[in-house]
Every structure is written in structure tokens, then in C-alpha cells.
Amino acid sequence: xxxxxxxxxxxxxxxxxxxxxxxxxxxxxxCAANHRFDANDYIAREGQPADKFFxxxxxxxxxxxxxxxxxxxxxxxxxxxGVFGWSWxxxxxxxxxxxxxxxxxxxxxMDATCLRGKCDADHTLxxxxxxxxxxxxxRRLEATRLRLLDVYGSTR
Amino acid sequence: xTATAENRAAAVAPADPMVPRPFRIVRRQRELxxxxxxxxxxxxxxxxxxxxxxxxxxxxFGAGVSAISISGExxxxxxxxxxxxxxxxxxxLQALRKGDVVGLRGPFGxxxxxxxxxxxxxxxxxxxxxxxxxxxAIHHVLANRGDYGRVLILYGARTPDDILFPKDxxxxxxxxxxxxxxxxxxxxxxxxxxxxxxxxLIERAAFSAEDATxxxxxxxxxxxxxxxxxxxxxxxxxxxxxxxxxxxKCAVGFCGHCQFGGRFVCKDGPVFAYTDIAHHMTVREL
Ligand SMILES: Cc1cc2nc3c(=O)[nH]c(=O)nc-3n(C[C@H](O)[C@H](O)[C@H](O)COP(=O)(O)OP(=O)(O)OC[C@H]3O[C@@H](n4cnc5c(N)ncnc54)[C@H](O)[C@@H]3O)c2cc1C
Ligand code: FES
Numbered sequence: 001x002x003x004x005x006x007x008x009x010x011x012x013x014x015x016x017x018x019x020x021x022x023x024x025x026x027x028x029x030x031c032a033a034n035h036r037f038d039a040n041d042y043i044a045r046e047g048q049p050a051d052k053f054f055x056x057x058x059x060x061x062x063x064x065x066x067x068x069x070x071x072x073x074x075x076x077x078x079x080x081x082g083v084f085g086w087s088w089x090x091x092x093x094x095x096x097x098x099x100x101x102x103x104x105x106x107x108x109x110m111d112a113t114c115l116r117g118k119c120d121a122d123h124t125l126x127x128x129x130x131x132x133x134x135x136x137x138x139r140r141l142e143a144t145r146l147r148l149l150d151v152y153g154s155t156r
Numbered sequence: 157x158t159a160t161a162e163n164r165a166a167a168v169a170p171a172d173p174m175v176p177r178p179f180r181i182v183r184r185q186r187e188l189x190x191x192x193x194x195x196x197x198x199x200x201x202x203x204x205x206x207x208x209x210x211x212x213x214x215x216x217f218g219a220g221v222s223a224i225s226i227s228g229e230x231x232x233x234x235x236x237x238x239x240x241x242x243x244x245x246x247x248x249l250q251a252l253r254k255g256d257v258v259g260l261r262g263p264f265g266x267x268x269x270x271x272x273x274x275x276x277x278x279x280x281x282x283x284x285x286x287x288x289x290x291x292x293a294i295h296h297v298l299a300n301r302g303d304y305g306r307v308l309i310l311y312g313a314r315t316p317d318d319i320l321f322p323k324d325x326x327x328x329x330x331x332x333x334x335x336x337x338x339x340x341x342x343x344x345x346x347x348x349x350x351x352x353x354x355x356x357l358i359e360r361a362a363f364s365a366e367d368a369t370x371x372x373x374x375x376x377x378x379x380x381x382x383x384x385x386x387x388x389x390x391x392x393x394x395x396x397x398x399x400x401x402x403x404x405k406c407a408v409g410f411c412g413h414c415q416f417g418g419r420f421v422c423k424d425g426p427v428f429a430y431t432d433i434a435h436h437m438t439v440r441e442l
Contacts, residue, residue, distance in 0.1 A: 008424070060350075062351070064345075067183070069238045071344065072290070072345060073210060074342070074343050074345060074347070074351055075351070076351045076352045077349075077350050077351045077352060079350070079359060079360060080360075104349065137356075139356075139359075142355070143352060143353045143355065143356055145342045146353045146355070146378070146381050147342070149285065149377055150314070150341070151374070151375040151377045151378045152282070152283060152284035152312075152313060152314035152318060152341065152374075152375060152378075153314060154190070154242070
């Protein structure tokens with residue numbers, strides 16, 4: 001119980017869950033786990049089962065795509081207050097990229113099986129969770145489009 | 157500056173605004189592969205007064221004329237212009253060397269609202285070469301640091317090698333009273349900084365949205381996405397200023413080349429409150 005209280009507090013401190021009701025936050029704290037990663041630790045690997053998503057509390061995580069025989073392509077960085085890993089919501093539930101800590105990272109993970117179970121039992125909770133994720137996904141898509149436009153590129 | 161003082165500054169122009177004055181290049185510095193800064197002094201020795209955000213018409217004799225913002229001033233009164241070579245005139249300017257002479261008309265245009273921003277949080281947001289027209293505003297705010305609330309400089313570039321004024325960014329970052337955040341669109345392994353777009357920086361920035369002034373300069377699409385992020389963060393349209401670019405000829409409101417909706421970028425801008433141009437910024441083919 002003490003551990004759940006501590007995790008619930010960590011969730012409250014993160015922008016993703018900051019505005020949630022205490023009841024739901026306490027309920028979801030049951031799916032949460034606290035992590036610490038050192039620089040260059042891999043948090044997730046492309047193709048592996050996406051059994052959790054992560055809330056970054058401290059430090060920088062780089063999302064990168066491995067290219068055989070070449071250096072990985074760096075996709076974007078995430079920082080304190082960031083969220084990554086929505087593959088847990090979308091079949092076949094596999095990570096679409098590598099996630100690597102570039103420095104000491106503190107993060108909270110949310111277990112996918114546990115979350116799915118709670119969302120199946122309480123559809124309002126599931127709706128809230130999706131409602132929270134969709135704007136983040138939309139903004140990430142917008143940022144990707146902006147980068148595709150290559151606005152700083154040469155005009156000739 | 158009050159609105160009246162800003163209007164006055166906009167009106168400052170030489171006696172005959174169509175006659176270029178000769179300025180000598182006393183120093184030329186390469187900034188990026190296609191971008192350089194020229195340090196200019198007036199051949200006639202007359203002082204040159206300008207407000208942050210104003211621009212000059214620079215003549216590369218024999219090639220033509222381009223609008224170029226003033227990117228700074230040395231204490232010796234030398235004017236800085238930072239130019240990206242993109243075509244006929246700017247290529248010719250790039251080929252000039254120390255000792256060569258250019259023609260200059262100006263300063264023109266409405267400046268950044270550095271006076272209106274007093275006692276408020278200030279967000280200076282630049283993309284690519286857009287940092288150049290904002291640098292005088294940064295100098296002004298830092299020289300009068302006590303007059304402002306939180307000061308944030310958010311900057312985005314294409315790659316780490318395209319970051320303009322890295323020494324300045326480092327110096328500003330080393331101050332305790334300024335928050336500087338830089339991101340790049342893409343980077344190779346080894347880059348320890350951020351990868352992402354400028355609107356992402358806004359989401360993470362700490363400022364008081366209802367009591368802040370934002371000054372934004374960069375490619376038009378970048379400015380649009382940035383303004384959206386600022387409005388999403390709670391800022392009012394009238395507190396967000398952008399600097400527009402249009403092809404220019406006279407720079408004094410005669411020729412109509414720079415028309416933008418019902419306004420002229422040369423004399424009503426280049427700095428506009430977003431409220432005044434929001435409609436036109438999202439219209440195609442203006
Ligand atoms: C108020 C103002 C301030 C400016 N400040 C700076 C500055 O500080 N530094 C700087 O490097 N440039 C600045 N510019 C842009 C600069 O004026 C143009 O890049 C330059 O006039 C291009 O001329 P050119 O003969 O070299 O290129 P051109 O041969 O005329 O054109 C080359 C390419 O650039 C594009 N282009 C031309 N003019 C513009 C323009 N005004 N805006 C966007 N694209 C253009 C053309 O469509 C073409 O694709 C500013 C423009 C304005 C209006
Ligand atoms: S450049 Fe001639 S009216 Fe603006």
C-alpha cells in the first residue's frame with residue numbers, strides 16, 4: 001500500500017496524470033513501476049513486445065530507429081514530462097523503435113496487461129486514458145509533419 | 157517602447173529614403189556553409205540609428221538589392237547584417253570581401269515590441285536564420301534585463317551544423333536570468349541536445365501565458381506552427397508578434413511589391429501582431 005501511495009504521488013507529479021481524479025490515479029498506480037536507467041541503457045527495443053508505456057520524470061530519452069550495418073537514425077528526444085510508447089494500445093503490440101537513455105533517466109512505466117484489464121472493467125477509465133493519449137499522438141504527428149516539410153532547407 | 161514611440165521609430169529614415177548610402181565592409185564572418193555576417197561602417201561617417209527588428213535595403217552593385225535585417229551593432233557603431241545566400245543578390249553579397257562597398261538604404265519597418273513587452277515575460281522564438289533579426293531584440297532585453305520578467309530564448313535549426321550564432325547561444329545560456337532551449341530537426345548519433353521542433357519547446361517552457369509577449373521569426377510555416385503552440389499554451393493573439401518576409405523594392409510603401417493583404421510589409425511590418433495578420437497568414441498565394 002505504501003508503495004502504491006508513493007507511485008500515485010509520482011503519477012500526480014507527471015503532467016500526463018496531473019489532472020486525473022485521485023481515485024483513478026490510485027487505481028492506475030497498481031499498474032505502475034518506478035525505474036532508473038543509466039546513460040546508454042536501452043529502455044525498449046524495436047520489435048519487442050510493447051508491454052508498457054513510460055512517463056519520463058527526469059533525464060533525456062532518445063527514440064531511434066536501428067538500421068542494419070549503419071548508425072541508428074535518431075527520431076526525436078523526450079524529456080521530463082514526456083510520454084512514449086503507445087504501441088501497447090495498437091495490435092500487434094510491438095515497439096516501433098528503440099528507446100535509449102542518453103543520461104540518467106528516471107521514469108515510471110505503466111504495465112499494458114494491467115491497464116487493459118482495468119480499462120476492460122471500467123470503460124470510462126479506458127475512455128479517459130485514450131482521451132489523454134490522442135492529443136499527444138496528434139501533436140507528435142504534427143511535429144513529424146513539420147519536420148517533413150524541412151522548413152529550414154535550401155530554397156534551391 | 158510605447159505604441160507612439162514604436163510608430164516614431166518606424167518613421168525614422170534618411171532624408172531621401174530612395175538614395176543608397178555607401179557602406180564599407182570592415183569585417184566578414186562565415187557563420188554557416190551558406191550564411192555569413194557583414195560588419196559595415198558608413199563611408200560618410202554619419203551615425204546610424206535603428207530599432208531591433210528593422211531592416212535595410214542592401215545593394216550589391218551590378219546585381220540588385222535585397223531587404224536584410226540588422227542582426228546587431230558593435231559598440232564602435234558598426235552595423236551587422238547576417239545573410240543567407242539564396243539567389244542573385246545574396247550570392248553577390250556573399251562574394252564581397254573586406255574593403256568592398258555596398259549601398260544601403262534604411263532603416264525601415266516596424267520594430268519588435270521591446271517596450272510594450274516591459275514588465276512581462278518575454279519569449280524570443282527563432283527558427284533557422286530567423287535568429288538574426290531577433291538578435292538585436294535579445295541584446296536590448298538583456299541590456300535592460302531588470303525591466304522584464306522571465307526571458308526565454310527558444311531556437312530551432314535543421315541540424316546541429318546549422319545552428320546560427322552558437323557562441324551567443326552559449327553565452328546567453330550561461331546566464332542565470334535567461335532560459336535558452338535549442339532543438340534540431342535531425343541529428344546524427346553523438347548529438348547530445350534535443351531533437352524535435354520548436355513548438356515542442358514551447359510545451360515545456362515555463363512562462364506566464366497571460367502576461368507574456370512572444371516575438372517569433374523564422375520560415376513562415378515554422379511561425380504558423382509556433383503561433384498555434386503559443387495559443388494552445390494560453391497566449392492571446394495580440395501578444396504574439398511575427399516578422400513577415402515579402403519581396404521588396406522601394407521599402408517605403410510606394411511600389412506595392414510587398415503587399416500582404418491590405419498592408420505593406422515594408423512599412424506596416426515586417427513585425428506584425430499576429431491578430432493583425434492571422435487571417436492573411438493562412439491564406440494561400442498572398
Ligand atoms: C523584411 C525582410 C528582412 C529580411 N532579412 C533577411 C536577413 O536578415 N537575412 C537574409 O539572408 N535574408 C533576409 N531576407 C530575405 C532576403 O531579402 C531574400 O532572401 C533576398 O532578397 C533574396 O534575393 P536574391 O536575389 O539573393 O534571391 P532571388 O534570386 O531573388 O531568389 C532566390 C530564392 O529566394 C526566394 N526569395 C526571394 N526573396 C525572398 C524573400 N523576401 N523571402 C523569402 N524568399 C525569398 C525566391 O523565391 C527564390 O526561391 C529578408 C527579407 C525581408 C522582406
Ligand atoms: S516594398 Fe514597395 S511598397 Fe513595400
